[in-house]
Amino acid sequence: MYFDNAATSFPRPESVIRAVEGWLRSGCAAGRGGHAGAVDAAQLVQRCRSSLAAILGVSSPRQVVLTSGCTESLNTVLLGLLSAGDRVIASELDHNSVLRPLAWLERTRGIHLDLLGFDAGTGLLDAVQLEQQLDAGPVRLVVLTHASNVTGRVQRVSELAALAASRGALVLVDAAQTAGHWPCSLDGLGADFLALPGHKGLCGPLGTGVLVFREGREDLVSPLKFGGTGTESELLAQPERMPEKFESGNLNMPGIAGLGAAADWVLERTPELLRANLVAKTDWLLAELGRISGLRLLTPSVPGEICGIVSFVVPGLDAHEAAMVLEQAFGIRCRAGLHCAPLVHRALGTESAGGAVRLSVGEFTTESELAQAVSAVGELAMVAR
Numbered sequence: 008m009y010f011d012n013a014a015t016s017f018p019r020p021e022s023v024i025r026a027v028e029g030w031l032r033s034g035c036a037a038g039r040g041g042h043a044g045a046v047d048a049a050q051l052v053q054r055c056r057s058s059l060a061a062i063l064g065v066s067s068p069r070q071v072v073l074t075s076g077c078t079e080s081l082n083t084v085l086l087g088l089l090s091a092g093d094r095v096i097a098s099e100l101d102h103n104s105v106l107r108p109l110a111w112l113e114r115t116r117g118i119h120l121d122l123l124g125f126d127a128g129t130g131l132l133d134a135v136q137l138e139q140q141l142d143a144g145p146v147r148l149v150v151l152t153h154a155s156n157v158t159g160r161v162q163r164v165s166e167l168a169a170l171a172a173s174r175g176a177l178v179l180v181d182a183a184q185t186a187g188h189w190p191c192s193l194d195g196l197g198a199d200f201l202a203l204p205g206h207k208g209l210c211g212p213l214g215t216g217v218l219v220f221r222e223g224r225e226d227l228v229s230p231l232k233f234g235g236t237g238t239e240s241e242l243l244a245q246p247e248r249m250p251e252k253f254e255s256g257n258l259n260m261p262g263i264a265g266l267g268a269a270a271d272w273v274l275e276r277t278p279e280l281l282r283a284n285l286v287a288k289t290d291w292l293l294a295e296l297g298r299i300s301g302l303r304l305l306t307p308s309v310p311g312e313i314c315g316i317v318s319f320v321v322p323g324l325d326a327h328e329a330a331m332v333l334e335q336a337f338g339i340r341c342r343a344g345l346h347c348a349p350l351v352h353r354a355l356g357t358e359s360a361g362g363a364v365r366l367s368v369g370e371f372t373t374e375s376e377l378a379q380a381v382s383a384v385g386e387l388a389m390v391a392r
């Protein structure tokens with residue numbers, strides 16, 4: 008039983024599998040030539056971009072850059088935008104794909120980083136503290152995670168982004184845990200840059216990701232990599248045109264074929280319906296695990312506001328040991344540890360227990376699997392007492 012959908016979704020829609028296989032069988036070029044195979048590939052990339060633009064509420068598909076994952080998308084903005092002296096606000100909820108590039112930029116470029124805290128009870132970022140930090144001096148960028156990959160709590164990003172924008176700060180939203188199975192539009196979130204993976208809520212292949220630029224914001228960011236784009240080849244300078252500016256090198260065509268099929272799969276169902284399915288499962292799991300005595304839940308009990316993740320600690324049991332028992336005795340595959348988000352665990356005091364156990368559900372998680380997971384965690388908690 009697979010309960011690690013927050014890492015990558017599994018199983019995948021049949022249409023995604025067929026698209027990847029189909030491309031590997033008949034695809035032959037990355038869309039940057041003049042022959043029929045290259046034209047087909049270019050059309051496939053264009054369709055993928057258009058479907059993603061429709062999901063993310065972006066009027067021009069050219070603003071949708073295809074990357075290798077959310078990590079590359081986040082790094083592209085952080086490393087391409089920030090320079091010496093810039094003040095940045097990130098938060099304790101952030102993933103290492105935000106915290107590590109920022110720590111490196113602090114050390115090597117002399118940026119200044121402020122960290123926003125969150126309320127352990129509600130799981131929400133502290134809007135009052137954000138306002139104070141914004142008022143302490145000019146801020147170049149605010150990084151907001153749409154939902155924590157440890158607690159699963161979806162943040163009120165549009166309110167926080169509006170605060171940032173009112174003080175002239177740019178906003179980068181990490182939608183790793185929400186995109187696809189939760190409505191995520193550039194305007195709805197108030198983002199200048201929107202980073203997301205193709206392989207979680209969108210149910211596309213691993214090795215795919217997306218970075219969306221609000222129109223004009225691409226001019227503020229230097230590319231992470233330079234190289235061939237199949238356009239303006241006579242120039243030694245990187246093209247400024249979108250999306251080529253950020254897409255050097257042959258594209259990941261099997262991945263893009265799968266991502267396009269995944270985006271169409273999401274559009275057919277709609278993110279609203281996928282959210283409703285996800286919320287029904289998450290809320291049920293959260294309520295049932297909440298009844299198990301002795302279990303410490305890290306996910307706040309706020310129905311309708313949690314995107315597929317329920318994390319907990321079994322007091323007296325190391326998180327990795329707990330996950331090992333869940334797999335070996337009950338066949339449950341889940342994720343234990345710090346989840347690449349060490350500051351959340353530091354704030355919640357769960358570091359010494361080896362972090363937490365995270366169960367994460369997806370579109371294909373069944374009622375029977377949910378019931379079996381609850382019963383397994385119940386037995387685990389009883390044995391640990």
Ligand SMILES: Cc1ncc(COP(=O)(O)O)c(C=O)c1O
Pocket residue numbers: 013014075076077078079102104152154155156181183184203204205216
């Ligand atoms: C909140 C968050 N941000 C960023 C990432 C990085 O995503 P990717 O694996 O696509 O690089 C993850 C992955 O788990 C995540 O949960």
